Amino acid sequence: MLTKKTIQKIDKELKKFPDDQKQSAIIAALQIIQTENGFLTNDLIAMAADYLDMPKIAAMEVATFYNMFELKPAGKYKISICTNISCALRDADDIVCHLKKKLKIDFNEVTKDKKFSLKESECMGACGGAPLMTVNNQKMYEYLTPQKVDQILEELDS
Amino acid sequence: MEKGRQNKAFEKKETFPICLRTSHLDDSASLKTYLDIGGYQQIQRILREKISPEKLIEEIKISGLRGRGGAGFPTGIKWSFIQNDSPGTKYIVCNSDEGEPGTFKDREIIKNNPHQIIEGMTIAAYIMGAQVGYNYIHGEIWEEYESFENALAEAKKANFLGKSICGFNFDFELFAFHGYGAYICGEETALIESIEGKKGQPRFKPPFPATYGIYGRPTNVNNTETYASIPWIIQNGGESFANIGVENSGGTKIFSVSGHVENPGNYEIPLGMPFNELLELAGGVWKGRTLKAVIPGGPSTPVLPASEIMKTTLDYDGLKNAGSSVGAGSLIVMDDTTCMVSTLKRLSYFFYEESCGQCTPCREGTGWVYRVIKRIVEGKGKPEDMELLQDVSQKISGRTICALGDAAAVPVLSFIKYFKSEFEYFIKNGKSMVAKTHD
């Protein structure tokens, strides 16, 4: 079941669209649900679809098309790091190596304690601050260095 | 963000901030700041004086403002496509789905000067007779999405949005909409599909959004920077704007400089500035190295080698004559340690990963191209691969619904054109010609 809080948030999004176009809120609804749950299950996707009066398969299409949606369990902190050109030119690969070594996981894996997961990401549109990463799709960290990454991980871990 | 580092530009004389005119101020994004610099005066003046949409469009035409998202279509002309008095709901959409690698200008406008976007969109709504607007914001810049929501709330509270704006007989509702990780949604019809709650798959055109947009209603889609330029143009007149730039390239343009420079960041400069001056503003090539190549407008514009870009001015004609394009103004600077083969691999992966999968040539071709380059980088290249890569890219180009297919072909063709020997070396020797690879 969708929680009351979730429904309130989805309802707020629904106000942005005409009454007969509830489907417009599906991206927002899935984002809200994912933020609460950490990732999307088939059931959660179906619930969102039902709530917005749209076919389940259409919600499934959306959930699998936009790649910030997680369809498998992610860590408590999902780290998405950009490896696209502007970040790559500023040694994002070193940061990736550092993260992998530090967390002892590869891309699309979750640490044993389920605290962290790592994802390779495409351009986030903040290349002036390269290299950069986001945590749980929301908080962005720029101008990364291995030292800064250590500091961030430590803060999150504590 | 480390303040100041992104915005060295306006401190110098050569820059001319219009869209970024609040960036240097404290509390830059607030309504108060915007009001202090004369914000929301233009929409009020328009409503008060009942300035006709035709007159405003004329002013925008004079300004020479061209779409800042990449295609460079003259804004004044575009806005005359939608009949102001046609019945039914019309939509104004701001495309802040900035996903072209190397582009980060819209983020800064949203972050520091959101009210100017709101005012620009409201003026656009007035001109085209639209009642509802959406700002579609790249999902990855969540903090900016939230701050834009705050700006909307402020504007609504102060009655710069909503019913009877500023007490005049004009309603306009504006909402923020976030993407969630799909480059293709930067394509305007994919973006419209996305707002309708669907996969972001571009629509075949015609019909264009101006006649068949969101929910099948007339819709105008423009880039963030385009809308943000409008209040200034209305305030100062089209001619003042045109005078800032050069012929055919009116006004200022934000260039996002990234890659191997000392001070990456956004630089809003008059169009027509020579590239070398901008490079200097950005602190020059980092670590005292030599310039190798620049992608001037994001990866969907052809790369230019140092020799070409250094003699080019940054405007629509200048870059066109050099064989590239302004694009979104995303200058990606590469120094002499850059391996062009592995850089191309990363870009090809990007297009492969971001292809929506709708059209056969793009869906199948981007994967093919990526796999061949990957194989070359793995040291398993074959001499015939070079020709194959070019041929496959040419066959993707021009055969798809949207421009992503064309864009995917651009880096392949331009990288091989200018750095052929590097590819040949890699294929022959199984390793890069330059010392460090960015693989």
Add this chain to the structure above:
Amino acid sequence: MVKVWWLKLMIKIKINGKDLEVKPKTSIIEVADQVGIDIPRFCYHKKLSVAANCRMCLVEVKNFAKPLPACATQVMEGMEIFTKSKFTKDTQKSVMEFLLINHPLDCPICDQGGECDLQDTAVAYGASKTRYTEEKRVVFDKNIGPLISTDLTRCIQCTRCVRFLKEVGGMAELGLVGRGEHAEISAYVDKSVESELSGNIIDLCPVGALTSKPFRYSARSWELVRRNTVSCHDSLGSNIEVHVKDNIIKRVIPKENESINECWISDRDRFSYQGLYHKDRINNPLKKVKNQWKEIDWEEAYELIKNKINTINTKKPNQLGILCSPQTTIEEGFLLKKISKQLNTTHIDHRLLEKSFSKNNNWLGCKIEEIESHDSILVVGSNLKNDQPLLAHRFRRFAMKNNSFSIITSYDDFNSTPCLGKIIVNPSTYLNYLLEILKEVQSVTKYKINSESIKNALKQIKVSKETKKISESLTRDKSKNAIFIGHQVLAQIEGDNIKIIAMHIAKAIGATFGVIPGYANSVGLSELNLSLDEVNTDEVINQKKESFIMINFDPYFDYHSPKKITKALKSAKFNIAISPFVSDSLKEFDIVLPMTPPTETSGTYMNMEKRLQSFAAVTPPHGKSRPGWKILRVLANFLELEDFSYDSSDEIKVEAIEEINKNYSHNIKDFENSKKNKIPQGLELISPIRAIDSDMIVRRASALHQNENIDQAFAYINPKTMLKENLIDDQKIKVSSEEAEITIKIKSDEKVSLNSILIFGKQLATASLGMNHKLKIKRSS
């Protein structure tokens, strides 16, 4: 601003140098198809929305630097198109190359091999050698149900299946999940596709990604003989192409007929052929010996019947009852009528589910193709999607386009159809709603009603908001409207009253009035005037008989009251079944004559729009079974009846059509106000029939019934009714009708009308209840 509009009827274009005048707003591919110029395509389909994604139809157009998709590009004045130029060919060749790089080259083991668009196009446009040496994509197959087999590695993402289910099926059941090269066709988490038109995606799939599961690996396309015939299930009369190998039907596909089934068929039409080869099929006449069936030869069977029939005193009328299925051909019906006359019985009928028997206007009232030309449509009491799946599609398409489709029915199977008015209520209240509409319509049109009973009935009627809205759309100025009543209405005791009122409404507003008939030859047998006005099935059953002949139906399932028909059969002395199948339901019979199903006989059906469609046998008779008309002819000869020397079904057809052309006029009953005041006891039993249970053949088609537990049926009840009746989901209850008591599990279903129980008819577990009356609930622990 002054706008100048001018109408231009035709525009001039050139294709391959040839001048053409074409209608504006047509696409290049439509024009090319009209003039027979071949443009290759995969995603384009004339009946689906344009996706323009496969890019195979790209063609060169003068003054365009890029090739344009012929499917999505509309012709413009002066356009010059080149479909054979080098540029076009090169473009198409390159698209073909892209399509093939990830496509497995497994044509020899692919079921589509030999009839594959991709294979054919590759031969015409492809290169002989691949330049692609990288790894190929592999996609895991999905189980989307018992009818359609998936091999998704072969999929070329054309999305025809996705668009079909959404646009024609009315429910988005499949989608393309994932993105880019990873995109794949999928249902929501291995859910079966449920559309009653789902099989059409097999035909639509241009590759071997979606193939027929029942047909799979059973034959190669070139081994099949193709024969055309007419489907024997619903009253649309879909044209089908039957594929036969070694005298066995291997599969069925649509035969395009724009004015009937377009290019589609329902799953029932497509997969019912499996039922023909069910173990119940009989090869020889059967005689009951000590409660066991014993095979005998035809001679013996006829002799036996002759002896028994001759003991009946035919001087006394109606000693013999004859009931036949509404799938009986016109030829068979004609012979039955002739036999009945000579045996002095008028007790003959084909209306097995009906409880209302007025005989006038029992057809659609217009051409099938004309349905969508109306301005506003009202349908009353229909279970359209199950009764007439393809007709439902036409109504849906009408509704999508016009927003003036209204429905009054008891099960809301119309959630994908935009309805102007939708009243979901019990059948017993239909009459009231129609009276409301009549009252409202009458006040607008000043239509004069002479019938006192109707006038009296209208006095007590108050017009509600909902019916007012429907009335308004029916009385709009200059509009041409239609009112159709569904087969469900005729299965109600009040059916004739409902029909009378609906006809008055139609008359008042000058609308088309039609009945949506139930079965393949319901209209034909009606037009043949098989039974007299005074006679009907219920009377045939209720009056004691010496003997019954029942043709081509199962008395337990196909008549609305198993209890009554069993009682009638028991009381008769000698019962003859003429049927392709034998089962427990025939235990009250003394002899069964093996009759061929329609695929093994020649005959004629008259469909809902009164169109006669004749067909020939597509396979020879199974075993020693014989076509119905031959059985009846020989039987008549054995009984020494007069004038039965027909050599072919065609000879019978000629006489049958003469009979039809007599245009019998019927008594028009008056409205009877009496029944209306009966206060119903208990909850109303609604008995729609699923498409896959409608007749003996489909009930035996295995794939259509796979994953079904035949012992279990459900009672669907509106959650509000459940609350009121203090019931909970999944609870087992006892329900009793005047016929039987059964135990059944409840499912809550918002689509069911209030104060009713919906139990699908013609199901093994529930048929004993009978259909469309009242039920009482007893809770069980």
